[in-house]
Amino acid sequence: MRVFITGASGWIGSAVVPELIGAGHQVVGLARSDASAAALTEAGAEVRRGTLDDLDTLRSAAAESDGVIHLAFKHDIAFSGGFADAADADRHAIDTFGEALAGSDRPFLIAAGTLGLAPGQVVTEQDGQASDPVGGHPADGPAKRRANAHATVALADRGVRSSVVRLPPTVHGDGDQGFLATVVAIARERGVSGYIGDGTNRWPAVHRSDAAHLFRLALEKAPAGSTLHAVAEEGVPIRTVAEVIGRHLGLPVAPVSPDDAAGHFSWLADFLGLDSPASSAYTRELLAWQPTQPGLLDDLGKGHYFATPSA
Template structure:
């Protein structure tokens, strides 16, 4: 397949690009910068220059492809509502371009939900609807095209997609531990994060492109939920620092912007994903990656 991939040079996207190319697919990768374009060209991917703020250009690239994997998102926490509106317009443009062709559209999403007291499952719908909701309501927007000749699939990624070189949430927690001289968790540390290794996530995306039915939600989850105190303890051991509890009222001052996310209980299962895709995670666990030094050099 000729696959248009947004975010193709990012942390998850670069692994997905490698996975697709290794299995005979052709990749057209969206590149906003010269560095991203060079990295994609070196892999053997075709480069499409542009950004998420150009829905017409994205639609043209989607129309010329056999399928789309949309992994990019503008993580601008200073204007998250604006980022959501940009996302909504970009997704709608690509979906309209694909309509009627029975082509796949895979969309990166998250595990945030209104489910309480149990892990999120693939049967649980997203509570976010409309352009003014989280991420522009893009998951529900995409899935609504299942009856318009598109094969939409929601890719729900764990809050930490980990591995050597990861610069995401766990890397930020490591930087904060270095700054404070201690690895912290909030309150009693009972809140949990689902996790998946980057290689497992990339393989799941490729299998979803090839197998996932229209309207499905796939969970890039290997570990249902790791307590935040265990994550902090692993970071502390890796850095040779103590582990401390941070009172909820002091969390924002201690952790900064990531306090909101570290204090969330984000758990999910992967049963339906494993069954539909014949997918079994095989990569290291998050705590194993931390112990191996994946985040020791985080700046």
């Protein structure tokens, strides 16, 4: 297939690109900068210059492709407080791809998340598929992004082989700059490896290479309207993660009260205290996906998360 990918040079995309090329697919990646374009060229992909706001570019690239994987999200806007605006831009891109692919039965995949869908319960692929967004006010960014996933699944009714691949909050591996790297940085800055409350809350996890493999399988054979979970580990207790971090950094490990969590963990506090395990039993059976990479604690044990930051 000729596959167009947004976010192709990002954390997930830069693993999906070689996964697809290695399986014989031709990849065209969206690049908004010279650095991203160079990285894609080095990886063996074609480059289409543009941004998520260039809807004509997205439309023509999709029309010229056998499938689309949409991984880009305006995280710079989201982290500066404009999550709702970032979700709106995401929706415009999804609608544009839907229009270009309607009636073609070509695959269209987007990335979503498992975190917070049903706190305290093991989330399955069938959870959160109601017609209305799960939780939150309709104007909230997270609620809008869940609505975007619903809109993607609904494209199956318009002749698009659409799939939503939900990712856990910890997509780990060497080079990760996401949630887990942030937890490590906070521990180093505060001089203590903390966890909220008793730390028994759980986060699911997956190695990014295993996640990339699932994106390829979904592209090739997921049924229209599928919701899939890229979850290798159902739930790793956050206290256990904090203990491994403390051991590697030589820091004490201590609880942080919920009242003090925002002061200690900043924006991460809203997420780090969630108990949000997730299952991938349906995904594994449907696509014969079997994770093979190291688990979260083993990956932490390799030490790359604890390399001294460059000056």
